[in-house]
Amino acid sequence: MKTKQTPLTINIEQLEQPTATFANGISTQLKNLILKGEHRSLSPAEKEDIIIEAAFYYGKFLTALGVDWENDPNSSNTPKRVAKAYVNDLWKGRYDLLAEITSFPSNYDGMIVETNIPVFSQCAHHHQQILGVAHIGYIPGPGQHVLGLSKLNRIVEHYSRRGQIQEDLTMQIHQTLNTVIPDNVGIAVVVDSKHSCVSCRGVKHQGASMQTAKLTGAFLQEPECREEFYMYVRNAVTKS
Numbered sequence: 458m459k460t461k462q463t464p465l466t467i468n469i470e471q472l473e474q475p476t477a478t479f480a481n482g483i484s485t486q487l488k489n490l491i492l493k494g495e496h497r498s499l500s501p502a503e504k505e506d507i508i509i510e511a512a513f514y515y516g517k518f519l520t521a522l523g524v525d526w527e528n529d530p531n532s533s534n535t536p537k538r539v540a541k542a543y544v545n546d547l548w549k550g551r552y553d554l555l556a557e558i559t560s561f562p563s564n565y566d567g568m569i570v571e572t573n574i575p576v577f578s579q580c581a582h583h584h585q586q587i588l589g590v591a592h593i594g595y596i597p598g599p600g601q602h603v604l605g606l607s608k609l610n611r612i613v614e615h616y617s618r619r620g621q622i623q624e625d626l627t628m629q630i631h632q633t634l635n636t637v638i639p640d641n642v643g644i645a646v647v648v649d650s651k652h653s654c655v656s657c658r659g660v661k662h663q664g665a666s667m668q669t670a671k672l673t674g675a676f677l678q679e680p681e682c683r684e685e686f687y688m689y690v691r692n693a694v695t696k697s
């Protein structure tokens with residue numbers, strides 16, 4: 458039985474669920490480790506191997522597009538730069554496991570809301586930018602644990618840093634919170650983002666934004682609770 462007096466580290470291994478035929482958002486290299494029973498992030502050497510191979514093929518990609526990158530002093534190292542940016546930053550969430558989440562005992566039983574959490578992601582369809590914010594609310598059960606605040610940011614960051622669709626990102630953030638706060642009274646996740654694949658290509662509409670929301674528990678069932686959450690969101694959006 459878990460103690461309510463000490464910090465609690467939640468087992469989050471079940472959150473990334475690749476299958477033999479589908480890496481499901483993480484990299485195939487990380488999928489293969491997990492399927493072998495090695496539940497760890499890729500090592501720096503394993504990431505370097507990916508960067509070297511990805512740089513080779515990105516050079517081929519640029520050549521196919523007619524870019525004389527090898528003879529352009531501004532672009533001669535671009536394949537390596539791009540590969541490093543993808544592995545270390547843009548798609549970091551494909552190569553690292555979500556860090557352990559520790560929660561702390563508390564008697565607080567009100568609503569906890571963090572707004573304007575930055576979202577930087579890419580759409581799975583065109584690999585164009587998704588830029589926006591996430592707003593998260595949760596209500597711990599009475600006498601239960603609360604998360605360190607930055608963990609909400611880290612959860613958003615982990616699932617944002619890969620190619621995907623915003624609908625899945627919203628669900629992944631919610632599912633993770635529901636796992637690490639198992640006795641919660643309710644969880645609310647809103648993502649509000651602008652998509653470059655709408656503004657810069659195809660229909661080319663500037664200014665359109667996409668909102669997705671996943672509400673459960675009191676946020677879904679109690680209008681006053683939902684209204685309180687959206688009041689915090691409105692205030693935060695107005696101030697920003």
Ligand SMILES: [Zn+2]
Pocket residue numbers: 580581582583584585654655
């Ligand atoms: Zn797209």
